[in-house]
Amino acid sequence: MTLDTETVRDWLEENFSEGIKNSAIGSDQRKEWTKRLATIGWTAPHWPKEYGGGGLSFQEHVVLLKEMQKVGASIPDGGMGMGLIGPTLLEYGTEEQKLRHLPRIVRREVRWCQGYSEPGAGSDLAGLSTRAVLDGDNYVINGQKIWTSGANHADWIFALVRTNPDAPKHDGISLVLIDMDQPGVTVKPIRLISGESPFCETFFDNAIATKNDLIGKPNHGWAIGKRLLQHERSGLSGMGAEGATASKKGSQEYHLARLAKKYVGESTDGKIADPAFRNEVIQQRLNQLSLELTLNRVREENASGKTLGEITSIFKLLGASQGKKNTSLQVQLMGSNGTGWEGDGFTQAELGATRSWLGSRAGSIAGGTNEVQLNIIAKRVLGLPD
Structure with missing residues (x-):
């Protein structure tokens, strides 16, 4: 039976509430939400049912995420269990290893x-x-x-x-x-x-x-370890079904536009007052759209939704670059408000922007440096000689 929009909406209406939506991470309400999702395998929608997953196709997974997004629901983060070792066990693990570890990852019982x-x-x-x-x-x-x-x-x-x-x-x-x-x-x-x-x-x-x-x-772990890195790089670039559901509302680029209007100013026609900053925000939006459209094209070429081998290095490289540009522009838009570290005079969002900018510097190193990604792309995607 194919999972359809109406089925998902009915289930969400019965099981999701504003109380859950507004509850804190780690609260009893969030734990109950996780339990409800795990009971039907929706904490790991695309994993096989025999290991606790939902058994959904890639397209069904996208339907689920889109409907959840509409009501403000989300799948609890599964960390490296869901993103890295889980897919690796599905591909290379013994039946005993799968039965021992995967259901616990689905239930979010182990980190x-x-x-x-x-x-x-x-x-x-x-x-x-x-x-x-x-x-x-x-x-x-x-x-x-x-x-x-x-x-x-x-x-x-x-x-x-x-x-x-x-x-x-x-x-x-x-x-x-x-x-x-x-x-x-x-x-x-x-x-x-x-x-x-x-x-x-x-x-x-x-x-x-x-x-x-x-x-x-x-x-024989080197090949398996490299395969796991492909899962990591696809996650860092947003290549999964979650990436296919990204909405314009709440996106990083629209967030930048809101920041610009707040800190730089807004013209009478609703545009960012400073034309230079306006162009930078627009350019960031175009860059992100280009990445999203390319991701969608690759997903359509591989309808199974599985990790796509060495090509993930391209998206990891682009994702790291985009992350740096976004956080840099964010603190520039905030001006002196984006330079806070601690103490009075700064909001939590402003203090967070400073830390995000500093943290984003590691994006070109974590998960494999940009230089390593370029070598992989040259040798294994483009087939260039050593």
């Missing part, structure tokens, strides 16, 4: 983090040195990861580790799932220029993972 980068292995990720040594039925893990987003709140980490130090560096790597709640795992948050600490150092000191926690075959 995941990513253990890739190391102090000596960033852009050259294959140079990682964290070791996993097989001891009976367990892997004993020692080493350090860095820039581990949300590690201080995570229950599990999916990590690239070296299982064969004698093999060529790309060939001795495995992808393993590690329980964070054990004595051998230590996490230290890193304070950033924005004042926040979303990244952490993660240390493994004889940490344990079972043989059943390894994804795929031993020493």
Whole structure:
């Protein structure tokens, strides 16, 4: 049976309310909303039903999101569980791994983090040195990861580790799932220029993972790890079904127009008073529309809605650039109001704009640097020689 607009509207009318819409993240009302969605698989609409998902097609997923958007409803964030390790388990995991982890991700019962980068292995990720040594039925893990987003709140980490130090560096790597709640795992948050600490150092000191926690075959984790990065890059660029539902109302560009009229001024005909700023806001809107239209074209060419391989690097590159431009223009429009850090005289929105601008500087590094993306595009999308 195909999910149609009327079915979604009826369900939302019965299960969603203004109270839920206006409730705080983490409140009992939000938890109940998550439970209702998870009961019918709509926290993971496109995942197979046997693992707790909704079993929807890409088109049905878009219908669901559009109707939710109309009433101000949204699917609770599933973090790296939904965006990264979940799709990877669907593609490469054993049946036992899928049944163990995917339903818990659907119910939002577990939080995941990513253990890739190391102090000596960033852009050259294959140079990682964290070791996993097989001891009976367990892997004993020692080493350090860095820039581990949300590690201080995570229950599990999916990590690239070296299982064969004698093999060529790309060939001795495995992808393993590690329980964070054990004595051998230590996490230290890193304070950033924005004042926040979303990244952490993660240390493994004889940490344990079972043989059943390894994804795929031993020493074959590099290809799986790269595939996971494609999921990450598609998420960073907004390539999923969520991206297909972006509305003009509330978009970043219209937000910029509202900011311009508030801080720069509005002419009698409703336009941004300063023509230079007006042109910049319009240019940002055109850039975003161009990206959205290209995304839609690619989605139509791949109606299944799955991650689209190396082409995701193009959208990751463009998304990072667009994010930087948006936040830069935002603080420019605010003038001195966009330079606040703390104290009186600034609204929370103004203080947030400063931090967003600082945080956006990492967009060209996080998830793979722009230079790495350009190399991938040159070699694997355009087929250029080394």
